[in-house]
Structure formats: C-alpha cells, structure tokens
Amino acid sequence: MLSGVGTKESWRKEVHRPATSTHKWWAKRLGTVFRGIITSAATPAGADAAGAYGSSLDLEGAVVLDPFSGSGVTGVEALKAGAKAVCFDINPVATLVQRQAIQPWDLGSLEAAYKEVESACRSEVDRLHCAEDGRTVLYYFWVAALGCPECSRKVHLFDSPVFSKNAYPKRVPKAQIVCPECLSVKESRYDFVAETCSNGHTISQRGAVRGQSATCGNGHSFKVLGALNGSPPVYEMYAKLVANSDGSKSYEAITDWDRALYDECVAMLAELSQSAVLPSSRLAPGNNTDQALKWNFREWRDFFNARQLISLSLIATAIRDLTGSAPEREALCALFSGTLEFNNLFTSFKGEGTGAVRHMFSHHVLKPERTPLEAHPWGTSQSSGAFSTLFKSRLRRAHEYKRKPVDLVDRGAGIERISGVSKPVGTSIADSWEAFVSSEGQAAYVATRNSAHMDIPDGSVDLIITDPPYMDNVHYAELADFFHAWLQHMQPYVGYSDATTTRRVGEVQHADPVEFRKAIEAVWTESARVLKPGGLLAFTFHQARISGWVQVVESLRCSGWVVMAVQPVKGEMTTSVVKAGSREPSNLDSVVVCRRAVDGATNPHSSAEEALAAVIRELTDLRDAQVDIGAGDIRSVVRGALLAYLASTGVDLDDSATAQVDFLATESIQKLLGSDSGSGGR
Incomplete structure (x- = not known):
C-alpha cells in the first residue's frame, strides 16, 4: 500500500x-x-x-x-x-x-514584502532583459568557445547544432539550429541532414564536441579541459527567445544591441556598491566541487555571468533590506536562494513543450555546461525557474x-x-x-x-x-x-x-x-x-x-x-x-x-535463511503490486537484511561474510528477476 x-x-x-x-x-x-x-x-x-x-x-x-x-x-x-x-x-x-x-x-505580509522587493528592483532587471524594440527577452543562449591549441582557430563547443526542439520531436519536428562557425540561427527540423546558414556555411548534424574532446574546423582534435589555459571558459551569446505582444515567442539572432546591453552589465558590475549582495567565497576541493575546479571555476561568483550577477544582486539586496515581517522576509530569502538553481552558467535548455530550464542540480553534481541558458531571473508568466513564478508555485x-x-x-x-x-x-x-x-x-x-x-x-x-x-x-x-x-x-x-x-x-x-x-x-x-x-x-x-x-x-x-x-x-x-x-x-x-x-x-530471526526469506517475501509483494524493482534495489535490501542479522549474532562482517552476503544477493536477483545482474557495487 x-x-x-x-x-x-x-x-x-x-x-x-x-x-x-x-x-x-x-x-x-x-x-x-x-x-x-x-x-x-x-x-x-x-x-x-x-x-x-x-x-x-x-x-x-x-x-x-x-x-x-x-x-x-x-x-x-x-x-x-x-x-x-x-x-x-x-x-x-x-x-x-x-x-x-x-x-x-501571514499571506498578506508575504505579498506585501514581495511587492516591496518588486518595486525596488524589477524595472531595472526587466530593462537588462529586453530587445531593442522593448520586447522582453525570456532566455539568452550561450556557448563556450576555445582556441584550438594547434592552430588557434576558434571552436564553439556544440555537440549538436540543434539548440531547441520539442520534448516530443517526432510529433513536432520543428527545431532551431545554429551555425557552429558564425553563430547565425535558423529554423529547421530536429533530424535535418544538412543546412546552409545565411552566411553560406554548411551545417551538419554533428558539432565540434564528442565526449571530452573537440575538433576544430581544420581537423585538429584536442581535449577540452587541456585547452582552458587556467581560466573558466569564455562564453558567447548566439540567440535569444523573445516574448511577443500577442503571446507568441520568437527565436532570434543576437544583435549589436544585445551585445551592448550585456557590456553595460559588465560595466555596472565593476561599479557595484560594496554594500550590494554578491557571493564572495571560493570553492574548496571536494568530491563534488573538483569537477568545477577542473574547469577553473574558482569562486562561486564564477558560476554566473555579469548580467546574472547584477540582476540577482538587485533582487537579493532588496530582500536583505526588508524590515519587519521576519518569517516572510526569511521566506523570500529562501525563495531567492532557490531561484539561483535556475539562473547560473550551469543550467541548460530543456526545449519546447516542457519547463524550459534544466536546473544546475539535475545530476546532483557541479557539472559545467558548454551551452548554458541565461534566463530572465525575475521572469514573466511565460518564464521557467524565475523569482516571480517560483513565488506562486512554491511559496503560495x-x-x-x-x-x-x-x-x-x-x-x-x-x-x-x-x-x-x-x-x-x-x-x-x-x-x-x-x-x-x-x-x-x-x-x-x-x-x-x-x-x-x-x-x-x-x-x-x-x-x-x-x-x-x-x-x-x-x-x-x-x-x-x-x-x-x-x-x-x-x-x-x-x-x-x-x-x-x-x-x-x-x-x-x-x-x-x-x-x-x-x-x-x-x-x-x-x-x-x-x-x-x-x-x-x-x-x-x-x-x-x-x-x-x-x-x-x-x-x-x-x-x-x-x-x-x-x-x-x-x-x-x-x-x-x-x-x-x-x-x-x-x-x-x-x-x-x-x-x-x-x-x-x-x-x-533465528537464522540467515529466515532473514533472507522474510525480505524476499517483502520484495515479492512489491513486485506483484507492480512496483518497479531493479537488481540494485534487490542487492541493497538483501545486503541490509542479512548484514543486520549477522551483526546481531556477533559475526565479524569481514570479507568472507560480505562475499557470502553478495552471493545470496545475486541469487535473490536471479530468483526475483530471472537474470543475473552481475556482482554490483562493492
């Protein structure tokens, strides 16, 4: 049950x-x-x-x-x-x-505090996320770029030129593709064979990256990490998704206006007040931080681009400076912290027909993204993972x-x-x-x-x-x-x-x-x-x-x-x-x-056999109730039950005992699933 x-x-x-x-x-x-x-x-x-x-x-x-x-x-x-x-x-x-x-x-106090934060920062955050004609930019698409160590030719680290497709592509085959050479964008199909970009470059299904290696346009292959030269990757904007007045959305190329607006953010960051909220601490080595450190992310602020740092700092500072309503201010602090998960350089685009932002902890690791997605952190009704939308879906x-x-x-x-x-x-x-x-x-x-x-x-x-x-x-x-x-x-x-x-x-x-x-x-x-x-x-x-x-x-x-x-x-x-x-x-x-x-x-239990039989009955009942059970589940549960029984008898849980437990666990897998899944983790 x-x-x-x-x-x-x-x-x-x-x-x-x-x-x-x-x-x-x-x-x-x-x-x-x-x-x-x-x-x-x-x-x-x-x-x-x-x-x-x-x-x-x-x-x-x-x-x-x-x-x-x-x-x-x-x-x-x-x-x-x-x-x-x-x-x-x-x-x-x-x-x-x-x-x-x-x-x-208190919902009234919570709403009032939210409105106070919105009044303090939203207009500026919106201004930093707009197209030249004033339409709101929902998402900016970025790609990491490296110089080939052998010939210095720039390599955009795409594994595929398809940067947006539907969650059900066979049903909705329309997709957006980017030219890996010049970063022009066009509409195509998710399964296209070859296309020609507006600048005459041929676009194939394959990008420059395969696994941990990349190949430049001259055919030189190299390890991506080895080409970083001690710094985090350099990222370039190549597309944006814009909200239109009729409720539709448009994929568009990056223009000089967009680049100038981002450059303004870089300048603003350099002049930001010392009293503004920004992350300041460094990463320490560790099981989950080492991957980011290998990509030369040294400080937590390296996880964000300049516009993200400015926008998030505006929101965080406004929340920090709220007075009164302690539980409600605290709730907004937690909400802001949760928003960070969707607004950083480690996020990616999930595609159409689903929540757009794949958050940074979808794999429970600090995995750098070669093609990060920059979202509007305050957001609109068409946004995903934004402060305003999470206020409704989480706090309310x-x-x-x-x-x-x-x-x-x-x-x-x-x-x-x-x-x-x-x-x-x-x-x-x-x-x-x-x-x-x-x-x-x-x-x-x-x-x-x-x-x-x-x-x-x-x-x-x-x-x-x-x-x-x-x-x-x-x-x-x-x-x-x-x-x-x-x-x-x-x-x-x-x-x-x-x-x-x-x-x-x-x-x-x-x-x-x-x-x-x-x-x-x-x-x-x-x-x-x-x-x-x-x-x-x-x-x-x-x-x-x-x-x-x-x-x-x-x-x-x-x-x-x-x-x-x-x-x-x-x-x-x-x-x-x-x-x-x-x-x-x-x-x-x-x-x-x-x-x-x-x-x-x-x-x-009076014996290991009795302990094993009891847990097998439990697993069988779950299987018969249509609960998905895999070899790893059986292995873990049987190990736990048998080791617990042996410990109660005073047996030393040495290699001999654990080997016998694993033998019985494998037998249990065969009995319940009808196949041998191997020796499993040790």
Missing part, C-alpha cells in the same frame, strides 16, 4: 508535499513513506496500521526527533500527526529549508498546504488526495530545548547542529525517524555552499551562519568508510541516549556499495541498537535524471527499524 502511494507522490513531490519543496535539498524522501513510518510506530501491535494511515492521528505530547533533518520531511509529518518535532541538521541551508516547511506565514502552494494539508491515501478503488486527516502545520520555532518543552500544543525545535552533541536530556524523545546521508556520492555541504555564498550575506534569520562555507567537522558523509562509520556511530550513540525506554529508531537507507551497509550496521551494533527489520519501500522517482545515468538505478529504499539492546531487543 505504502509503496503504491509513494509512487504517485514521487512523480510530483512539489505538488503533493509542497511544504518541503520550497528549496532544493538532495535525496529528499517521500512524505507518504515517513507518514507511514510514524503511523506504524504509533500503532499498537496487532492493530491495523494501514487503516490508521488514512485516518486522523493524534500523537499529542509525543516528541519526534530527526537528527539528519534535511528538507524537514519528518518534522512536517510529525506536526501533521499532532506530535512535537525536533529537527537537527549540521548544514545551515538545510535548516533554512526546514524552517520554511514548518513555520507559518506551500502556504496553502500548511494551512490545509492534503494526503495521498489508497482507498482500495484508487489513490486519492484527501484533506482532513492531518493537522495544519504552522508553529513558531524554538531555539533551545528549554523553549521547546515549555511550548504548549504544536511545537518545533529546529537548529543547525551536529547531532552527535544534542542539548536534549536523557530519555526525552519518543520516536526517532530519519534519513541519514549516503556514505559517498552526493556531498551535501559541497553543493549547499553554492546557495550559502549568497545567503551568508543576506542573513535570512537571526543566527544564520556567516561562515564562508557550510562544511563542518563532524559531517557524517564521507567517502572513507572508516570516517563515515565514526561520524554516524556518534549520532546513533547520542540518539540512543535521548530516546525513552522502549522507544524506536527507524530510518530509510539505500547504498550501492556494500561497504556503506557494513559501516551502518556495525555502527548501530556498537552504539547499542538492534535491527528488528529491514523493509523495502518506494524511494525516489524511477525516471529521475540522476538514476538514468546509473548502472543499477535505485527505486527502493530500505526502512531500517531498530530498538535499543538495553531495552531487551533481539533480532526476530
């Missing part, structure tokens, strides 16, 4: 759970899953947890803690169930996102959801959106445990802190629900610094970090398994301390590498926890861009349910 409901939510998280979608956060979990975990934990043994999921919950007085709070999913679902929520995260950007998910806004939608939550419920005949089973979300945020416990009714304690060191007294929490970071892959702090470089100068709320980075000692995420285990074990130990006797810890987890599962299971054992169950459940959207590039894309998470050994908990 839960996976079916979760599947529907995963397609449009921002619609079904808008309170936690006001700003980007990575690996955001499904609210339906966390509502299900809370419901199951609060349902007495033998009672109908599935029925309780679709009914009103009343956990008044219960305290639910999330030590890795991320976007605040646990906090919102706890408050909707009537409980009190404690949301900790070591990253201040995550804390900002959680605060928007939980605290109420979140406000309505918090006021009257809507849940997805399977009534048997189908999944419905219903209201009335959850309490409204909206509480002032306590800044200490003392203030939190003295609050009556709905309450939330949200703070930026290392959860290995909490200010919560022993035995004070009823339930711990969380989603810990991956051991590797997406390093949240490295990516969050992109937003923080602006936010640190805006100070969205009193106490927001003014440090130059969000990286912190004690971060759990670490590519080194030993360091990962050390950090997460410290959090599990502290969590065991603050939990009430008989309480429960449940968290979602998916890990491609078996070493990640080993470290999590060992850390739980050493910190006094016993794994009672590893249950597969729907995870992220199956067709996400991130998953599309994965060898074994994940569709499921594992819900790991734990109790404290000191409370007398023991693993319920």
Whole structure:
C-alpha cells in the first residue's frame, strides 16, 4: 500500500508535499513513506496500521526527533500527526529549508514584502532583459568557445547544432539550429541532414564536441579541459527567445544591441556598491566541487555571468533590506536562494513543450555546461525557474498546504488526495530545548547542529525517524555552499551562519568508510541516549556499495541498537535524471527499524535463511503490486537484511561474510528477476 502511494507522490513531490519543496535539498524522501513510518510506530501491535494511515492521528505530547533533518520531511509529518518535532541538521541551508516547511506565514505580509522587493528592483532587471524594440527577452543562449591549441582557430563547443526542439520531436519536428562557425540561427527540423546558414556555411548534424574532446574546423582534435589555459571558459551569446505582444515567442539572432546591453552589465558590475549582495567565497576541493575546479571555476561568483550577477544582486539586496515581517522576509530569502538553481552558467535548455530550464542540480553534481541558458531571473508568466513564478508555485502552494494539508491515501478503488486527516502545520520555532518543552500544543525545535552533541536530556524523545546521508556520492555541504555564498550575506534569520562555507567537522558523509562509520556511530550513540525506554529508531537507507551497509550496521551494533527489520519501500522517482545515468538505478529504499539492546531487543530471526526469506517475501509483494524493482534495489535490501542479522549474532562482517552476503544477493536477483545482474557495487 505504502509503496503504491509513494509512487504517485514521487512523480510530483512539489505538488503533493509542497511544504518541503520550497528549496532544493538532495535525496529528499517521500512524505507518504515517513507518514507511514510514524503511523506504524504509533500503532499498537496487532492493530491495523494501514487503516490508521488514512485516518486522523493524534500523537499529542509525543516528541519526534530527526537528527539528519534535511528538507524537514519528518518534522512536517510529525506536526501533521499532532506530535512535537525536533529537527537537527549540521548544514545551515538545510535548516533554512526546514524552517520554511514548518513555520507559518501571514499571506498578506508575504505579498506585501514581495511587492516591496518588486518595486525596488524589477524595472531595472526587466530593462537588462529586453530587445531593442522593448520586447522582453525570456532566455539568452550561450556557448563556450576555445582556441584550438594547434592552430588557434576558434571552436564553439556544440555537440549538436540543434539548440531547441520539442520534448516530443517526432510529433513536432520543428527545431532551431545554429551555425557552429558564425553563430547565425535558423529554423529547421530536429533530424535535418544538412543546412546552409545565411552566411553560406554548411551545417551538419554533428558539432565540434564528442565526449571530452573537440575538433576544430581544420581537423585538429584536442581535449577540452587541456585547452582552458587556467581560466573558466569564455562564453558567447548566439540567440535569444523573445516574448511577443500577442503571446507568441520568437527565436532570434543576437544583435549589436544585445551585445551592448550585456557590456553595460559588465560595466555596472565593476561599479557595484560594496554594500550590494554578491557571493564572495571560493570553492574548496571536494568530491563534488573538483569537477568545477577542473574547469577553473574558482569562486562561486564564477558560476554566473555579469548580467546574472547584477540582476540577482538587485533582487537579493532588496530582500536583505526588508524590515519587519521576519518569517516572510526569511521566506523570500529562501525563495531567492532557490531561484539561483535556475539562473547560473550551469543550467541548460530543456526545449519546447516542457519547463524550459534544466536546473544546475539535475545530476546532483557541479557539472559545467558548454551551452548554458541565461534566463530572465525575475521572469514573466511565460518564464521557467524565475523569482516571480517560483513565488506562486512554491511559496503560495506551500502556504496553502500548511494551512490545509492534503494526503495521498489508497482507498482500495484508487489513490486519492484527501484533506482532513492531518493537522495544519504552522508553529513558531524554538531555539533551545528549554523553549521547546515549555511550548504548549504544536511545537518545533529546529537548529543547525551536529547531532552527535544534542542539548536534549536523557530519555526525552519518543520516536526517532530519519534519513541519514549516503556514505559517498552526493556531498551535501559541497553543493549547499553554492546557495550559502549568497545567503551568508543576506542573513535570512537571526543566527544564520556567516561562515564562508557550510562544511563542518563532524559531517557524517564521507567517502572513507572508516570516517563515515565514526561520524554516524556518534549520532546513533547520542540518539540512543535521548530516546525513552522502549522507544524506536527507524530510518530509510539505500547504498550501492556494500561497504556503506557494513559501516551502518556495525555502527548501530556498537552504539547499542538492534535491527528488528529491514523493509523495502518506494524511494525516489524511477525516471529521475540522476538514476538514468546509473548502472543499477535505485527505486527502493530500505526502512531500517531498530530498538535499543538495553531495552531487551533481539533480532526476530533465528537464522540467515529466515532473514533472507522474510525480505524476499517483502520484495515479492512489491513486485506483484507492480512496483518497479531493479537488481540494485534487490542487492541493497538483501545486503541490509542479512548484514543486520549477522551483526546481531556477533559475526565479524569481514570479507568472507560480505562475499557470502553478495552471493545470496545475486541469487535473490536471479530468483526475483530471472537474470543475473552481475556482482554490483562493492
């Protein structure tokens, strides 16, 4: 039931759970899953947890803690169930996102603050995004250019001359193409064979770039990174998409007017007041920043062109200078920060028939774009990813959801959106445990802190629900610094970090398994301390590498926890861009349910075979319910269940044990899918 409901939510998280979608956060979990975990934990043994999921919950007085709070999913679902929520995260950007998910806004004050910002900056932002005849330019198209190291001939780094086509090109074949030689543009088809530009150059389907290499017009091939000469790429405008008075849009070539207007932005940037908001910090080496550093992006301001910096600075400065209406000003700070994701040199054009801007974190990495898209950051009704459009789609939608939550419920005949089973979300945020416990009714304690060191007294929490970071892959702090470089100068709320980075000692995420285990074990130990006797810890987890599962299971054992169950459940959207590039894309998470050994908990299985049989039954039920399951999902869930059982028996999880676990995982893949997917990640 839960996976079916979760599947529907995963397609449009921002619609079904808008309170936690006001700003980007990575690996955001499904609210339906966390509502299900809370419901199951609060349902007495033998009672109908599935029925309780679709009914009103009343956990008044219960305290639910999330030590890795991320976007605040646990906090919102706890408050909707009537409980009190404690949301900790070591990253201040995550804390900002959680605060928007939980605290109420006065809609009148929010609208007034928005209008004040608009009055202060919109006319100038509009002026910097207009054609010579005054029409609004929605998007500018840019391309990186390099000189061939052998002959110095300029090379425009297109992989294809087709720069705009419909999302369904066979249905709508019309496309826009650019001449890679002179940058003239013309209308054609997405599958054209050859064209001639207005200057007489032949345009073929193939661009200059293939993979990491490029070929100049004289036939010399070279590595793109090797030709950068220590500086970020140089970009050239070649087209614009203009809004016409009749509501249509036109693709047009760049003119001298456009170039002069951009040059004016360059001059304005050089003269910008020192008091204006601009990013100032530098990138530090890291798993996710190294790719940008290889392209010679050294400072966060390098991620923007001059017009973007001027326009965004105008908006950010106007928001920073707002007085009064603290929660509403904070919401606009978060909204501006979210707008950055769609307005930088790492975005690209998705095409016609869909949202135009492919945001910079579509791959969860800092991937430089050779053909970036520059959008109008304030935007119009025809825009995508702009401050004005996100105000409507994010803040207004979140406000309505918090006021009257809507849940997805399977009534048997189908999944419905219903209201009335959850309490409204909206509480002032306590800044200490003392203030939190003295609050009556709905309450939330949200703070930026290392959860290995909490200010919560022993035995004070009823339930711990969380989603810990991956051991590797997406390093949240490295990516969050992109937003923080602006936010640190805006100070969205009193106490927001003014440090130059969000990286912190004690971060759990670490590519080194030993360091990962050390950090997460410290959090599990502290969590065991603050939990009430008989309480429960449940968290979602998916890990491609078996070493990640080993470290999590060992850390739980050493910190006094016993794994009672590893249950597969729907995870992220199956067709996400991130998953599309994965060898074994994940569709499921594992819900790991734990109790404290000191409370007398023991693993319920008497043998590894019994533990394996239990998890195979769970996976089979999901498969039979038409939930997509891949080899990577089976591998991860089976590894978790078997390693948890072995840890409960005191077995050393060495290479011999993990090899046997992997053998059984591969057998399980064959049993469930009828094929062998290989050895998988180690």
